[in-house]
Amino acid sequence: MHGAGNDFIVATDALVVEGDNKNVGIGTASPAQLLEVSRATAGDAYIKIENEDSTATSDAGIILATENGAEFIVQLDRSIGTDGALTFAGNTADNLVIDHDTGKVGIGTATPAEKLHVKGGTGDSYIVIENSTADEAGIRMVNPSIAVNELIFGGTGANNEILGGTLAGDFAMTLRTGGAIRLSADTAFQASAGINLLENGNVGIGVSSPAAADKVTIVQSSTAGSTTGLFINANGASAATGYGLYSTKTGASVTNIAGYFSATGATNNYGLIVNAGDIGMGTSTPHHSADYTTLSLNEATGGQIEFKTGDVGKQYIFSTATDLTFYNLNGDFIFTDGKVGIGETSPDYPLHVTSSGEIQAKFESTDAISDVVILDSSGYIRLRNNDGEFNLLTDGDTKTPITTSNGNVSFGGTLTAVAGIFADGLKSSDYTPRN
Numbered sequence: 001m002h003g004a005g006n007d008f009i010v011a012t013d014a015l016v017v018e019g020d021n022k023n024v025g026i027g028t029a030s031p032a033q034l035l036e037v038s039r040a041t042a043g044d045a046y047i048k049i050e051n052e053d054s055t056a057t058s059d060a061g062i063i064l065a066t067e068n069g070a071e072f073i074v075q076l077d078r079s080i081g082t083d084g085a086l087t088f089a090g091n092t093a094d095n096l097v098i099d100h101d102t103g104k105v106g107i108g109t110a111t112p113a114e115k116l117h118v119k120g121g122t123g124d125s126y127i128v129i130e131n132s133t134a135d136e137a138g139i140r141m142v143n144p145s146i147a148v149n150e151l152i153f154g155g156t157g158a159n160n161e162i163l164g165g166t167l168a169g170d171f172a173m174t175l176r177t178g179g180a181i182r183l184s185a186d187t188a189f190q191a192s193a194g195i196n197l198l199e200n201g202n203v204g205i206g207v208s209s210p211a212a213a214d215k216v217t218i219v220q221s222s223t224a225g226s227t228t229g230l231f232i233n234a235n236g237a238s239a240a241t242g243y244g245l246y247s248t249k250t251g252a253s254v255t256n257i258a259g260y261f262s263a264t265g266a267t268n269n270y271g272l273i274v275n276a277g278d279i280g281m282g283t284s285t286p287h288h289s290a291d292y293t294t295l296s297l298n299e300a301t302g303g304q305i306e307f308k309t310g311d312v313g314k315q316y317i318f319s320t321a322t323d324l325t326f327y328n329l330n331g332d333f334i335f336t337d338g339k340v341g342i343g344e345t346s347p348d349y350p351l352h353v354t355s356s357g358e359i360q361a362k363f364e365s366t367d368a369i370s371d372v373v374i375l376d377s378s379g380y381i382r383l384r385n386n387d388g389e390f391n392l393l394t395d396g397d398t399k400t401p402i403t404t405s406n407g408n409v410s411f412g413g414t415l416t417a418v419a420g421i422f423a424d425g426l427k428s429s430d431y432t433p434r435n
Contacts, residue, residue, distance in 0.1 A: 059084075076100075080110050182208070 008017035013029040025031030027038040027045075039045040051060040061075025071090070078084040081099045087110075088096035097106040106112030108119040118127060129138060184194030196204040203217070204210035210217035220229040234244045249256040263269040278294040280286030282303065286296035297303025302320040315328040325345075326333035334341040341347030344354040353360050363372055372383040384391040 077110075085110070180208075 007019050009015070009029070013025065013027060016025040016029050016031060017023075018025075018031065023031040023034055023036065025036050025038070027040060028036055037045060037047055049060045049062065051058045056078055059075045059077050061073055063071055063073050065071040073087075073089045075087055075089075076084050077087045077097075080087070080097060081101055083100045085100050086098040087094065092108070094106065094108060094110045097110050097112065098104075099106075099112060102112075104112040104115055104117065106117045106119070108121065109117055111117075118125070180199065181197040182194060183196075194205075196208050196210070198204070198210065200212065202210045202212065202215055204219075205217070206219035206221065207217050218229050220227050232244055234242060236242065247258045249258040261271045263271050276293075278286040278288050278296065280296045281298070283296050283298035287294045297305070297319070302318060304316050304318045306316040308315075315326075318325045318327060323334060323336040325335075332341065332343065332345055334345055334347065336347065339347040339349060340351050342351075342353045342355075344352045363370060368387045370385045374381050374383070379394065382391075382393040384393055
């Protein structure tokens, strides 16, 4: 039982205690460590430490310690789970816990709820996966029953590039092939209740399968009070121009529309409301007035506002550098060079009316007297309809040069009931008419 060098030997290598270095070997004649266990024949090699006491607090384990008092305990803790758990404990009791029955792993928790459950203490908690080489580092999630359902968080090398891509310097999430990234706050994980990023880059908010032609689709189906499909609040003090919403559409399409608005189905439907601020069309610098809200239309050849009813007919207001035209199917109203044309596109006078009808102009008043005033630099004349009696008045209404009523006409005099023409007191009955 004794060997050379004060060794203790049982059956050659069944048990060896070396006297010079105090190494112990089981199954080896030359242990290289303080305890070395070796099996030379086929089969598994185990070391078993068993506590036969039935007390719930009686555990079995190994204590690793250094001379400065630091200890690390690896033990089977019977107080955790149904049949205990393998725990690794240092200064913290639950550094690492592996549940015996479920196989769930807890870091910082003795009751892991999932396959891996990490729980921090006070302050921030992080999981760091770092690769010091140019190879990949990240998290890969795979559903073996769906070949394309593979999600990778992370990147490669110092630039943290997207896997298979070139977004250097960015953190990336990418789908290998197919599938979608879905974020849901719904406890049943309904994709339609969250944010969905498809492999083709389309995003659906409130919808699980946005249309292929729509890069971002938002569906707001709530009926509780006032709701908003998209709310943008840009309130920063920009050093230059600040945009709440900036939309452009370019490219060789059949039709390009930068913004489309439609409202239907309600009692009151408003396609677009601009609550405050001036509006520019064809210009990025609409005219601003401190007293009014302005709609500025600017195009190389002019600006136009068009009015239609059911896509039938057309009326519009059109402006060039010098002219303003009101157009409808029955004629034009144009204001040009200080002149107004009605039915006349090239007016020669301050008011120029052209019409094929018998009546060129009609002036109507709800009062018993209706006047038309013609004014020049020295005075005016007034054409008056006084309850069916025509008057031509001048000089501040003090003279009545012409008056008509019931077929009688008076020039500069007072009209009487006698039929005829009166001129300064002479009536037509004083003369014999010439046939």
